[in-house]
Amino acid sequence: MMMGLLNARWPQRILQLPWRIIFLVSAIGAFAVVVLYSAAGGSMTPWALNHAIRFSLSLGLAMALSQVPMRVWLGIAYPAYAAILAALIATELLGAVSGGSQRWLDLGVIRLQPSELMKIAIVLALARFYHFLPRGYSGTLAGIWPPLLMIALPVGFVLLQPDLGTSLMILAGGLTIMFLGGLPLRWFLIPGAIGLAALPFLYNLLEDYQKRRVAIFLDPEADPLGAGYHITQSKIAIGSGGISGKGFLQGSQSHLQYLPEQQTDFVFATMAEEWGLAGGVGLLLCYGIFLNWGIRLSFQTQTVFGRLLAAGLSMTIFFYVLINTMMVMGLAPVVGIPFPLVSYGGSAMLTVMIAFGMLMSIYRQRELRHI
Amino acid sequence: MAGxxxxxxxxxxxxxFLGGVQVVAGAALIGRMAQLSIAEADRYTTAAEDNRVALHLIPPRRGWIVDATGAALATNRPAYAVELTPSLVGDxxxxxxxxxxxxxLxxxxxxxxxxxAREAPPSASVAIADDIGWDAYAALNLELADMxxxxxxxxxxxxYPDGPAFGHLVGYVGPPTAEQYRKARDPLYLLxxxxxxxxxxxxxxxxxxxGKPGARRVEVNARGRIVQELDTRPDVPGGTVQLTIDRGLQAYAAARVGTxxxxxxxxxxxxxxxxCLLSMPAFDPNVFSNRIPSKLWKELQDDEAKPLLNKTLQGLYVPGSTFKxxxxxxxxSxxxxxxxxxxxxxRYTVGGNTWHCHRRSGHGTVAMRSGIAKSCNVFFYATARRIxxxxxxxxxxxxxxEAKFDLPMPIQxxxxxxxxxxxxxxxxxAWSVADTLNMAIGQGYLIANPLQLAVMTARIATGRLVEPRMKPSETLPLFEPLAIPPAYLEEVRQGMNDVVNGPGGTARGARLPVEGITVAGKTGTAQVRRITAAERRRGVRSNASLPxxxxxxxxxxxxxxxxxxxxxxxxxxxxxxxxxQAAAPIARDLLTWIYDREKAEAALARVLETREQARRARAAAQARAEAAAQAAAQAGPTPAGPPPPEAAPGSVQP
Known part of the structure; x- marks a missing residue:
């Protein structure tokens, strides 16, 4: 009876889910609730409770997405990309009308941040492109310009917003798929060298506040009370945490509001102050295991689309972690990329959980040979 | 997808390769974090503490200034004030x-x-008002909740319990100037x-x-708001400064002097x-220590009686006959x-020029004692020329x-x-004979301050080089004697005695009403301006008819x-x-106070009575003049004739 039930279709599907990884991700989410509880001075409001609810809901979403058949992902790849690109353009146009920087598209019910979803859509669309690209064509002109255009369009519009961090992540996600798709190395090395040479020119294209951030990143102590304040205070929070941290609810940098954006972009510093190097290494190891699972998944997956998608989504999550922690530790300019699943905020969590759901979907169908 | x-x-x-990139990146991040939280932990821990803990200085209570008996000349009164931290206020x-x-305000x-508020550093407070009273303090405390x-x-x-009587002596306090802060570089100066x-x-x-400031260690948030008190180190109040001054004597003197x-x-x-070191009129240091109203300051500056000048140390006068x-x-000697x-x-003639004695008919034969008693100019002309x-x-x-003494006063x-x-x-x-003669009778270039004249008198009186002091000490100082035979000195003192007590002495008004205490002294007059020939022709003969x-x-x-x-x-x-007439009676009353306060107080009562009568008489005269002017103005608009140049006094009485 019991076995019969377990061997039935749905329980079987649920048992097939990567539960160890789900627990790991849940552990990260639970830890985030603890950190946000402390960041609010020992209070569930305004962040911890919201975060817990959002996390639970989006984890449910991820598990629902895990049941989506591969062919659906393949089928919606281009339409989703097109829709999100359209939303991105709409956002830009609305922003131009209302004047000023605009990242949100207010749909009445929810406020959508299309640039956030584009991080996934670009991976999805390019994976599909390479899936159907005949072998040997990835180095030809016909195999290069469509993915380049698909990357350039969203990157361009996001840059217009202007949002340097997100456009960098879309670019990186797209290039990752092109790299994995088999684009000959010279196509990376030559433009890379040219890009490096053109860096001063590109720097001039940046907005004033972005230039200032870059300059301050290079020398944060030059303006400790002004714009360099973020980086300086973040380093103080991490450094003063020491090996084992100041203890739960004991972080003076976050509680006394010296740390800016303590619950969002700089939540890693908030955590590190109270949990120290141990907490930081623990959190990074959790992500290491999570990402390792994603990369290994790409090896196990039989379809090109699935392989590219698994590796590409893993890399997208990796870019979140990398850019955020580099920024928080003073290794990168302040660009406004949250720490996935820990930073307070809905859009980034939704993106990461959608990616997780897709990864689980691939995991379930990794043995699939044809779509 | 086979093949x-x-x-x-x-x-x-x-x-x-990408997986490898992730591993390397992860290792690099952990390495960087270790660098921050292990290698540089001390530095950042200190920085975090510097952020968290602010030192709020408590201004030290100022030491008291007391007189010889311990009576207070300057103390501290508990008060209420209000400050504002502009960076927290918003609007x-x-x-x-x-x-x-x-x-x-x-x-x-x-x-x-x-x-x-514009110039204050981010966390500094700005004084809004001092000494606001308990009611205002209580009312402001109610506003605290949402401000x-x-x-x-x-x-x-x-x-300052006695106000103006000790204004010049004790001085006053005020907030330090920007210049003083730049020099001292002490955060205390910003409180x-x-x-x-x-x-x-x-x-x-x-x-x-x-004294030394206390400090409160407080935990502050990034906006400078105090989150909690950590600990407090109390201030060390300043030391008491005792002076040799007799508060009673100087307060009496101030009352006696009046305006x-x-x-x-x-x-x-x-x-x-x-x-006693009294200079009148004076400012009220209680007012000055709060905030000097600019209108008051201007009035005091323009006052002919120079209430801002400490005349005892900074007023310079021609000593006149007191120099004889x-x-x-x-x-x-x-x-x-x-x-x-x-x-x-x-008269005294040198080289065709003639100097007069103040008594035209002359004093006849004069020796040192009588020369002083009679203040004979000719005697001192001749004597000065001799030596x-x-x-x-x-x-x-x-x-x-021409000496400056070791006193706790800023300017002499x-x-x-x-x-x-x-x-x-x-x-x-070249020095001329005229210069010698002028100096002999205390005129010419000679100028001295009142303290120097008092020291001079003390040295003549004792025959020793009395050194004035304002800070008392237990030991009796030993003053070096003057190289003049005591018997000779006695002649000079007897001359001064005759000025007060001798028949026909010039300062008989200085005799004390106290049994057994005799005063010796010397009057002097310092000309402020010569009466011009033109004025003499107009009939100005004496001082009383001058402004x-x-x-x-x-x-x-x-x-x-x-x-x-x-x-x-x-x-x-x-x-x-x-x-x-003007100076000797004041000296007499001050000395009387020292020996017999009751008599001194009685004398003061009489002076105050006379003064009050004079005031009433003046007020009545003024009222009459005003009434007359008014009546004239009413009578003025008569149809014909120019208005009268001035109202005839007493012509119209309402």
Whole structure:
């Protein structure tokens, strides 16, 4: 009876889910609730409770997405990309009308941040492109310009917003798929060298506040009370945490509001102050295991689309972690990329959980040979 | 998708590479984090503490200033104040409006606060109002709940129990200047409640009076708001500064002097203790220590009686006849005998020029004692010419003129004792006989301050080089004696005794109403301006018919008792015309107070009564004049004829 039930279709599907990884991700989410509880001075409001609810809901979403058949992902790849690109353009146009920087598209019910979803859509669309690209064509002109255009369009519009961090992540996600798709190395090395040479020119294209951030990143102590304040205070929070941290609810940098954006972009510093190097290494190891699972998944997956998608989504999550922690530790300019699943905020969590759901979907169908 | 082994291999290679990138990046991040939290942990821990903990200084309570008996001249009165931290306030104008409803703030206050708020560093507070009273303090505390940055405080305000009587002596306090802060670089100077001495003893004894600030260690958030108190180190109050001054004597002197422009100095001849150092009129240091109203400051500055000047140390006067004892002592030290005589015919002629004695008919044969008693100019002309100007100048310096004394006061002006070398240096001219004669009777270039005249008197009275002091000590100082035979000195003192007690002495009004205490003294008159020939033709003969500010200064120096001198005094009444009439009675009443307070108080009562009568008479005269002017104005608009040039007094009575 019991076995019969377990061997039935749905329980079987649920048992097939990567539960160890789900627990790991849940552990990260639970830890985030603890950190946000402390960041609010020992209070569930305004962040911890919201975060817990959002996390639970989006984890449910991820598990629902895990049941989506591969062919659906393949089928919606281009339409989703097109829709999100359209939303991105709409956002830009609305922003131009209302004047000023605009990242949100207010749909009445929810406020959508299309640039956030584009991080996934670009991976999805390019994976599909390479899936159907005949072998040997990835180095030809016909195999290069469509993915380049698909990357350039969203990157361009996001840059217009202007949002340097997100456009960098879309670019990186797209290039990752092109790299994995088999684009000959010279196509990376030559433009890379040219890009490096053109860096001063590109720097001039940046907005004033972005230039200032870059300059301050290079020398944060030059303006400790002004714009360099973020980086300086973040380093103080991490450094003063020491090996084992100041203890739960004991972080003076976050509680006394010296740390800016303590619950969002700089939540890693908030955590590190109270949990120290141990907490930081623990959190990074959790992500290491999570990402390792994603990369290994790409090896196990039989379809090109699935392989590219698994590796590409893993890399997208990796870019979140990398850019955020580099920024928080003073290794990168302040660009406004949250720490996935820990930073307070809905859009980034939704993106990461959608990616997780897709990864689980691939995991379930990794043995699939044809779509 | 079969047969794509090659592309599969390429994917695996590249995915493996990306996995490797992740591992390397993860290791690098952990390495960086370890660098921050292990290698640089100390530095960042300190930085976090610096962020978290702010040191709030507590201004030290200022030390007291007390008189010889311990009676307070300057103390601290508990008070209430209000400060504002502009960085926490948000809308400064709205905040000022709200505070203004409780504590009146005028436009000048608001301008000052705005200026201070602009220039204050982020976490600094700005003083809104001092000494606001308990009611306002309580009302402001009610506003605290919904007003960031507001700080009603309990503070101390400097209090001077006797007000103006000790204004010049004790000085006053005020907030330090920007210049002082730049020099000291002490955060204490930025505290709104901190005060430094601005004048008098307060300024000169700043180091002793200041004390050490306390500190509150508080946890502050990024906006500067205090989250919690950590610990408090109490302030170390400043030390008490004791002076030799007799508070009762000086307060009496101030009352006795009234509104006249006077300096009065009393010295204890045995110890050098300055018992009274009064300069009137004066400012009220209680008002000055709060905030000096600019209108008041301007009024005081423009006042002819110079209430901002400490006349005892900074007022310089021609000593006039009070200097004659110096000439006498110079002669004695040069070997002139007290019995040597001079014949005074009323005039003294040198090289075709004639100098007059104040008595046209002359004093006849005059010796040293009678020369002083009668203040005979001719005697001192002749004596000074005999010994030379240099000897007189040397003696003047020996007796304390042109000297600065070791006193806890910020400014002393030393005046001038002229001599041939000085004149050569200053004017490039040779010393003339006229200069010698002028100096002999205390005129010419000679100027001295009232303290110097008192010291001079003390040295003549005791025959010792009395050194004045304002800070008491247990040990009785030993003063070096003058190189003049005591018997000779006695002749000079007897001359001064005769001035007060002799028949026909010029200062008989200085005799004390106290049994057994006799005063010896010398009057002097310092001409402020010569009466011009034109004025003489118009009928101006005496000082009384001149405007106040052109009248002569009245001087009187004295010591008592004659037999065993204990107190020396100098009194100068600016534009008082006559030393014997204006200055001597004040000296008499001050000395009376020392020996018999009841009699002194009675004398003061009589003076106050006379003054009150004079005031009423003046007021009545003014009222009559006004009524007359009014009546004339009413009568004025008669149809024909020009208005009368001035109303005829008494012609119309309502």
């Amino acid at each position: 794509d082994g090659e592309s599969r291999l390429l994917f695996d290679r590249r995915a493996f 400064l104008e709205a905040a000022l409006e709200r505070i203004g409803a409780i504590v009146p 005028d436009d000048a206050d608001r301008a000052r606060i705005r200026e201070a 960031d940055g507001l700080q009603p405080l309990k503070t101390y305000v400097r209090h 709104p409640g901190f005060r430094v001495g601005k004048d008098g003893v307060e300024r000169a004894q700043e180091d002793s009076l200041r 006249e422009s006077v300096s009065a100095v009393v010295i204890d001849c045995l110890t050098g203790d300055i018992k 004892m110096v000439t006498a002592l110079a002669a004695l 040069e070997g002139v005998l007290p019995t040597d005589t001079v014949f005074c015919s009323g 030379g100007a240099q000897a007189v100048a040397d003696m003047a310096r020996k007796l304390g003129l 002006r030393k005046g001038l004792v002229p001599d041939p070398a000085w004149k050569k240096d200053r004017y490039g001219q 106040w500010k052109f009248r002569d200064h009245a001087l009187f120096v004295a010591f008592a008792p004659v037999e065993a001198p204990r107190y020396a005094i100098s009194v100068i009444v600016e534009h008082g015309s006559s030393g014997s």
